[in-house]
Structures are given as structure tokens and as C-alpha cells.
Amino acid sequence: MISVPVKKVLLGIFDSEKALLTAAKNFREKGIKFFDIYTPYPVHGLDQAMGLAPSRLPQFTFAAGALGLLFSILLQGYVNLISWPMNIGGKPNNAWPAFVPVCFELTVLFGGVLTFLAFLARCKLFPGKRPVVSVSRLTDDRFVMVFVADEKDFKLEEMVSLLKQNGAMEIMENEVPA
Amino acid sequence: MEVSPLREQLIEGNKTFHDITEEICRPVLGKPTKAWWAIFLVAASALGLGVVCIGYQIAVGIGTWGLNRTIGWAFDITNFVFWVGIGHAGTLISAILLLFRQKWRTSINRSAEAMTIFAVMCAGLFPFIHMGRPWLAFFVFPYPNQRGSLWVNFRSPLLWDVFAIGTYFTISLVFWYVGLIPDIASVRDRAKGKIRKFIYGLLSLGWDGSNRTWLRYESLCLVLAGLSTPLVLSVHSVVSFDFATSVIPGWHTTIFPPYFVAGAIFSGFAMVLTLLIITRKALNIEHYITINHLEAMCKVIILTGSMVGLAYGTEFFIAWYSGNEYERFAFINRATGNYAWAYWTMVSCNVIFPQLFWIKAVRRNVPAMFVLSIIVNIGMWFERFVIIMISLSKDFLPSSWANYSPTFIEVGTLIGSFGLFFTCFILFARVLPVVAMAEVKAVLGFGRKSVQGGAHD
Numbered sequence: 085m086i087s088v089p090v091k092k093v094l095l096g097i098f099d100s101e102k103a104l105l106t107a108a109k110n111f112r113e114k115g116i117k118f119f120d121i122y123t124p125y126p127v128h129g130l131d132q133a134m135g136l137a138p139s140r141l142p143q144f145t146f147a148a149g150a151l152g153l154l155f156s157i158l159l160q161g162y163v164n165l166i167s168w169p170m171n172i173g174g175k176p177n178n179a180w181p182a183f184v185p186v187c188f189e190l191t192v193l194f195g196g197v198l199t200f201l202a203f204l205a206r207c208k209l210f211p212g213k214r215p216v217v218s219v220s221r222l223t224d225d226r227f228v229m230v231f232v233a234d235e236k237d238f239k240l241e242e243m244v245s246l247l248k249q250n251g252a253m254e255i256m257e258n259e260v261p262a
Numbered sequence: 263m264e265v266s267p268l269r270e271q272l273i274e275g276n277k278t279f280h281d282i283t284e285e286i287c288r289p290v291l292g293k294p295t296k297a298w299w300a301i302f303l304v305a306a307s308a309l310g311l312g313v314v315c316i317g318y319q320i321a322v323g324i325g326t327w328g329l330n331r332t333i334g335w336a337f338d339i340t341n342f343v344f345w346v347g348i349g350h351a352g353t354l355i356s357a358i359l360l361l362f363r364q365k366w367r368t369s370i371n372r373s374a375e376a377m378t379i380f381a382v383m384c385a386g387l388f389p390f391i392h393m394g395r396p397w398l399a400f401f402v403f404p405y406p407n408q409r410g411s412l413w414v415n416f417r418s419p420l421l422w423d424v425f426a427i428g429t430y431f432t433i434s435l436v437f438w439y440v441g442l443i444p445d446i447a448s449v450r451d452r453a454k455g456k457i458r459k460f461i462y463g464l465l466s467l468g469w470d471g472s473n474r475t476w477l478r479y480e481s482l483c484l485v486l487a488g489l490s491t492p493l494v495l496s497v498h499s500v501v502s503f504d505f506a507t508s509v510i511p512g513w514h515t516t517i518f519p520p521y522f523v524a525g526a527i528f529s530g531f532a533m534v535l536t537l538l539i540i541t542r543k544a545l546n547i548e549h550y551i552t553i554n555h556l557e558a559m560c561k562v563i564i565l566t567g568s569m570v571g572l573a574y575g576t577e578f579f580i581a582w583y584s585g586n587e588y589e590r591f592a593f594i595n596r597a598t599g600n601y602a603w604a605y606w607t608m609v610s611c612n613v614i615f616p617q618l619f620w621i622k623a624v625r626r627n628v629p630a631m632f633v634l635s636i637i638v639n640i641g642m643w644f645e646r647f648v649i650i651m652i653s654l655s656k657d658f659l660p661s662s663w664a665n666y667s668p669t670f671i672e673v674g675t676l677i678g679s680f681g682l683f684f685t686c687f688i689l690f691a692r693v694l695p696v697v698a699m700a701e702v703k704a705v706l707g708f709g710r711k712s713v714q715g716g717a718h719d
Contacts, residue, residue, distance in 0.1 A: 120472045120473060120474060121472075121473040122470055122471045122472055122473070123471050123473060123476065124279060124444075124448075124471055124700060124703055125444070125471075125476075125700040125701070125703040125704040126473075126476040126477075126479065126480050126700075126704060127473070127476075127704075130473050130476075131473070131477050134473060136473070136474065136477055138477075138481070139477055139478045139480075139481035139482075141478055141481045141482055141485060142481060142484075142485055145485045145489070149489075159404065160416045163404060163413040163414075163416060164416060164417075167411060167413065168410060168411065168412060168413050170415075172415065172417050173417075175417065179417060182416065182417040183416060185419075185422040185425065185426065185496070185500055185503070186416060186421070186422060186425050188492075188496060189422075189425040189426055189428075189429040189493075189496070189500075190425065190429070192429055192433060192489050192492070192493050193425075193428075193429040193432060193433065195485075195489050196432070196433045196436055196437075196485075196486055196489045196490075197432060197433075197436060199482060199485050199486070200436045200440065200482065200486075203440075203478055203479070203482045204467065206478060207472075207474070207475045207478055207479075208468075209443075209467035209468055209469065209475070210467055210468065211464045211465070211467055212463075212464060212468070213467060213468025214468055215447070215468055215469065215470035216468075216470050216472065217470060218451075218470070220451075221280070221451075222451065222470065222471060223283075223444065223447045223448040223450075223451045223469075223470070223471055224279065224280055224283040224448060224451070224452075225278065225279030225280045225283065225703075
């Protein structure tokens with residue numbers, strides 16, 4: 085086995101959304117940075133508490149959809165005007181209303197599939213990946229707040245007592261791949 | 263968080279998050295019950311009959327069907343349109359109800375989306391067989407080839423179908439899988455045994471519920487819902503163009519796209535109702551898929567059923583009002599000709615019986631709903647049969663009028679498609695969580711005073 089470089093982290097485990105949200109807000113007010121927070125379902129309001137910017141995936145979808153539209157126009161134009169023009173029912177070769185359905189479908193297809201792939205790439209999800217942190221019941225009913233404990237100015241005792249004050253039910257030290 | 267007393271709980275039985283994970287994962291991680299095996303064997307036998315019939319007609323040719331020179335489309339295309347329509351409810355629930363923030367969708371969206379995928383698979387089977395030489399099916403794709411290059415005809419609605427159904431299937435599959443990732447991770451974390459751990463591990467893509475991922479995940483779901491919403495309206499519109507762009511009286515009408523879409527949602531919801539009534543009982547998840555969910559679906563059935571009824575009436579009015587004698591004859595022939603029994607089966611099953619859902623006692627009576635949902639499915643199958651078969655049987659020239667009856671092979675193929683559908687669904691209920699756990703957890707607080715989560719409103 086190749087040894088992977090690791091980071092030390094401190095985990096604070098909560099058992100309710102309310103406690104987690106309040107704690108996250110308190111930590112942010114104190115200016116403490118999170119490594120990440122892990123939840124069994126998307127907790128609304130946590131993005132603001134963590135200070136995360138909104139996702140840019142929708143902009144990507146727009147570009148991907150535009151690419152699909154462009155591709156469908158070029159494909160149908162090339163086929164009907166350049167490669168093999170055919171007289172079908174005496175209609176003009178560039179009878180564009182007939183091309184609308186395929187343009188629409190390819191716009192949606194490109195937009196959807198490419199956004200999905202971009203999502204996987206951006207979140208670094210792939211088959212065979214190991215979860216970054218594994219705490220029992222993490223994907224069940226536990227909310228886990230994670231801090232990097234490697235830095236020099238990290239005061240372990242202070243953080244542990246802060247977590248306790250904010251209602252963490254369990255606190256543990258762990259390692260994650262750097 | 264303050265809770266309005268007007269809100270009813272979405273999930274009954276005061277569940278905790280842990281209960282949800284336990285109860286939804288149980289059928290996946292346990293051993294199949296005898297009832298499961300019984301249903302599976304029935305479905306698999308029907309599928310077996312279908313495989314034999316399809317094998318025979320591919321080997322011998324589609325002359326084994328009851329088609330003739332006048333009626334070139336009948337059973338096969340009826341089944342195709344029927345199955346495509348079934349799929350629509352799944353996309354409506356997962357996409358349109360997501361955009362409208364209908365929280366009750368979370369209990370039923372997973373199984374409805376699965377139903378969509380299997381229904382579209384069944385639908386795709388029929389044009390595939392109809393080609394007669396299905397080993398050349400790849401000719402439908404536009405690609406540079408050594409035949410010219412000879413391209414597909416982009417002005418044909420049949421080709422639009424290839425793109426519409428292909429896109430619909432792909433996007434539905436992606437949407438379904440995206441929804442499954444967090445739940446597969448929950449199953450992975452509870453699975454025992456090497457093989458299960460490995461497979462669910464691969465499929466979960468290393469999901470761990472990081473909030474950065476959740477943020478992008480929710481954005482992705484909204485984007486997919488936004489893309490699927492026009493898509494679901496477009497698919498059956500494109501299918502209806504197969505008819506509407508032709509010159510056959512009874513097909514050549516502009517009402518077809520909205521009429522087909524309403525009919526598709528109508529039949530799809532009936533099929534969701536049929537499936538979920540069985541599933542909630544068999545898997546013991548009646549606290550998740552409650553009577554309120556079923557009632558909401560009945561309301562959608564009344565709405566769309568009445569739209570379909572309005573469309574039937576409009577068709578008749580326009581046939582008279584247009585002054586086109588062929589069109590007029592086509593509709594008089596529908597209601598009074600020698601296939602009038604099919605027409606009146608359609609009207610009674612689609613327009614008359616669903617009106618019983620106006621009565622609250624019927625909407626909350628599970629056996630009554632089950633029977634009505636099957637009646638609607640029969641009615642919607644007949645709708646397609648009426649449109650396709652009766653319109654073709656008496657065209658412009660009385661000398662070419664003909665009748666049609668299906669052969670054993672055609673009926674066997676239809677039964678086989680039901681076998682494929684139910685086999686797939688039963689396997690799905692066995693290996694994947696049928697309720698979207700992560701989404702249900704997020705709305706668990708809805709209508710409740712104290713819970714681990716929030717109410718999110």
C-alpha cells in the first residue's frame with residue numbers, strides 16, 4: 085500500500101439539525117473556519133452559516149445547452165444543405181420549423197448530461213472513491229462538523245470545550261486524506 | 263420553529279431519522295419474502311411469454327401480425343404510445359412538483375421515476391420490433407456511414423421520436439440516479455457482506471454527505487427539474503406529431519399535442535396509483551406513502567381525466583364545425599361504426615368512471631382507488647387503439663376499408679411488455695430503496711412540533 089498524506093481533523097458530532105445550525109452560526113461568528121460539515125440530508129441555511137457561495141452549475145448548464153443547440157443546428161444544416169440535400173414533398177431544404185424538435189431535444193440532452201458530469205467532476209465523486217470521513221450513522225441521523233487540527237495555532241482544548249458548549253454529543257479526533 | 267396547525271404531517275407515525283433509514287433499508291438488506299417470490303414468478307412468466315413471442319416474430323417476420331394493407335399500424339404502435347404515456351407521471355412528480363415545491367412528492371418520487379424508466383424501456387421495445395429487422399436498428403442514428411453518406415430524414419416525426427424518446431430516457435435515468443446517490447450511500451453504510459458492500463460502494467460514488475456537495479447537488483436537481491419540465495411536455499407532443507402531421511382523418515388535428523400530454527399524465531398517475539397501492543402494502547411503508555398521498559394523486563386523475571374528456575368533446579365539435587366530410591365521417595364512424603365498442607369502452611373508462619373521485623369517500627378508499635386506477639389504464643390503452651386503428655380502418659376509399667384483429671403473437675407481446683415492466687419494478691423494489699430517504703428526512707419536520715430536523719418552509 086502506498087501511504088497517502090493525511091490531515092488531522094477534529095470532529096464534533098451532533099444529533100439534530102437545530103443544534104448543528106446554531107453551533108455553525110456561533111463558530112462562524114468567532115471566525116473559526118470549517119473543513120466541512122456532513123449531514124444526512126441537505127440542511128437549508130447551512131450554506132450561509134458556512135459562508136459558501138452559491139453553485140455555478142446553472143451557468144454551466146446554460147453553456148452546455150447552448151452547445152447542444154449549436155450542434156443540432158450544425159448537424160441538421162450540414163445533412164440537409166451540404167451532405168445530401170433531398171427533395172422531400174417539394175419542401176425547401178432548409179425547412180427550419182421541422183428542425184425545431186431535434187434542436188430542443190439535443191439542447192436538453194447536452195444540458196442535462198454535461199451538467200451531471202460537471203457535478204461529478206466538481207465534487208470529485210467517482211466509482212470506487214472512499215468517503216472522506218466515515219463516522220457510524222453519518223448517512224443515517226448524525227450531523228458532523230469537521231475542523232482541520234493540523235495548523236499551529238489550533239487550540240485543541242479550546243475547540244473541544246467550544247464544541248461541548250454548543251451541544252456536540254460526541255467529539256473525536258480523526259484523519260482525512262490531505 | 264412555529265408550525266401551522268393547518269398543516270398535516272407528511273410522514274405519519276412520529277418517525278425519527280433512524281427509523282426512516284431502518285424501515286426503508288430493511289427490504290433491500292433482508293431476504294426476499296414468499297410474497298415477493300410469488301409476484302416475481304408471475305411477472306417473470308409473463309416476460310417469458312413475451313420473449314418467446316418476440317423471438318418468433320423476429321425470426322419469422324412481422325407477417326405474424328394481423329396487419330393488412332389498410333391498417334399498417336395497430337397493436338404495436340398502440341402499445342408504444344400507451345407505454346410512453348405511462349412514463350409521464352414519474353417525470354411530472356419528480357420535476358414539475360419539485361419546481362412547485364410540493365413536499366408530498368418526496369415519498370413517491372423514487373418509485374414513480376423508476377416506473378418512468380421501465381415504462382420507456384417497454385415503449386422502446388415496440389418500434390424496435392416494428393422495424394422488422396431490428397439488427398439494423400442503429401440506422402436510426404445520424405452518423406457518417408458508407409451508404410452515401412445517407413442520413414436520416416430530419417423532417418420525419420418518426421425521427422423526432424428517436425430524439426425525444428432517447429433524450430427522455432437518458433435524462434430520466436440521470437435524474438433518477440442523482441436522486442439515488444445519497445440513499446445508496448445509506449445502504450452501503452448498513453450493508454453486510456462483501457459483495458453488497460462492494461456494489462453499493464461503487465454505485466454510491468464515495469458519497470459522504472459533505473455540505474459542499476449537497477449545495478451543488480441541490481443546484482443540480484433544480485437544473486435537471488427545469489430541463490425535465492419542458493421535456494415531459496415535449497415527449498408526448500412529439501409522439502402525437504406522428505399522427506398530427508399525417509393526412510388521415512381523425513389524426514390530422516392540432517389538438518393532439520396537449521390532448522396527448524394530458525392523457526399521458528392521466529394514465530401515468532393511474533399506473534403510479536396501481537403500483538404504489540401494492541408496494542406500500544407489500545413493503546409495509548404505509549406511514550410514508552399515506553392515504554393523503556394517494557388522495558392527492560386521485561385529484562390529479564380527476565383533473566387530467568376531465569381534460570381528456572374535454573378533448574374528446576372538442577374533437578367531435580371540430581369534426582362537425584370544420585365542414586370537412588372525411589373528418590365528420592371519421593368521428594361518426596368512431597362512435598357508431600363496427601368498433602364502437604372500443605370507443606365507448608374508452609369514454610366510460612376515461613371520462614365517466616374517474617368522476618367517482620369527486621366523492622371524498624372514494625378518494626380515501628384504497629380498494630376503490632385500486633379498481634379505478636386499473637379501469638383508467640384499460641381506458642387509456644383503448645384510447646390509443648381507437649385513435650390508431652379506427653382512423654386507419656376506414657380511410658378515403660371505401661374499396662380499401664378493412665377490419666383488424668390481433669393475433670396471438672401480438673397479444674403475447676403486449677403481455678410480455680407488462681411482464682418486463684413488473685419484473686423490472688419488482689427487482690428495483692428489492693435492490694434499491696423505494697422511498698427517497700434523504701428527501702423524506704428533509705421534510706420530516708413538516709407539520710410537526712418537535713423533531714430532530716427542521717420544517718423547511
